[in-house]
Amino acid sequence: MKQSITFLCALCFIININAQVTVSTNDFKILDNTNWEGTLTYIDYQSGKSTDVATTMQVKITEKTIEQNIQYVWEPDKNVMAITKIKRNGKFIGKQKVVSKIVKEDGSVQIITKAKGKDDGKKATFYYTYEFDSENYSVTKEVQFPNSDERFMRNSYKYKILTDKK
Structure with a gap:
């Protein structure tokens, strides 16, 4: 009996170690066909000061990708169309x-x-925190250097919805 309990405990421990958090494009469906307005806040490398840039964004979700079309209101030459794939069975x-x-x-x-x-x-190691619902969307990038327990915010996008889904 004692061996059975020990075996079950060890098995549960091994299963938990191998369990990985996954995502799918379904997690992002609430963002599909939406338009956003917000701000990019970043820490300037030279001055170390925080800088804000007005942005707009449109989001489309497909079966395997998240498509973000980002416009920088006062710097249109920096606009970005990003297509990000969910990879490795949702682990990335x-x-x-x-x-x-x-x-x-x-x-x-x-x-x-x-x-x-x-x-x-x-x-460095980068940590990205995505937070969203039907009205708000944010992504914050934090930086952690080797041999340091501290992280600092490098940039953050914060958006509010402009229109309802089409």
């Missing part, structure tokens, strides 16, 4: 590994991802 959003997904009682969603890269020429 583009190159970002999904580490957390919470669907709250009110239907809002919070997804946290992480990725490796360089910030200001130095190796």
Whole structure:
């Protein structure tokens, strides 16, 4: 009996280790065919000061992608059309590994991802926090350097819905 309980506990532990958080485009369906207006806030590399830029965005969700068309109101030459694939059976959003997904009682969603890269020429880990519901959408990018427990916000997009779904 004691061996059976020990085996079951070990099995549950192994299953939990291998369980991974996943997402699908269904998690983002509330954003499909929507128009947004908001602000990009970023920390300038030279001055270290916070800068705000007015933005608008349109979002489309397909079976396997999240399509974001972002316009920078005063800098149209910086506009971006981003198509991001959900990869590896939902374990990645583009190159970002999904580490957390919470669907709250009110239907809002919070997804946290992480990725490796360089910030200001130095190796770093990036943490992205996506939070959205039918009226609000935000993405915050935090940076953490090796040998540091601290993170800092590099940029954040915060949007409010402009129109209802079509």
